[in-house]
Amino acid sequence: MSRINIEIPNEDHQKLKILAAVSSTSIKDLVLSAIKEKIYVQLDQKPNELTLKAFAEVDSCIGLTTHQSITDLFEDLGLSNAEKY
Incomplete structure (x- = not known):
């Protein structure tokens, strides 16, 4: 398993914490879910x-x-x- 550290504005960090809490998930799982969703959306697009x-x-x-x-x-x-x- 790898670790990732990013710097984000305090306001965005607070929003991320709130979103994770409202979703009853961890920030880690929220970020991983967003990454997977982004990848799948791009993979579903067909080249012209x-x-x-x-x-x-x-x-x-x-x-x-x-x-x-x-x-x-x-x-x-x-x-x-x-x-x-």
């Missing part, structure tokens, strides 16, 4: 036709490019703020 085509192209290595650095990638994408990264 354009996304499926993109997946097939990647699987076939069609149109892939490589870059030596993040700066090269940003330049290829036409982004001028590459030096920030």
Whole structure:
């Protein structure tokens, strides 16, 4: 089992404690439930036709490019703020 520590505003912490109490559950179980719900919602979404085509192209290595650095990638994408990264 792993442990997770997060910093949240006091107001949000109080709301989380109230929600757990009203739900007759622990904060841990409340958070785990929210994570599972979020994952299942995302897994239930079906990719559209354009996304499926993109997946097939990647699987076939069609149109892939490589870059030596993040700066090269940003330049290829036409982004001028590459030096920030």
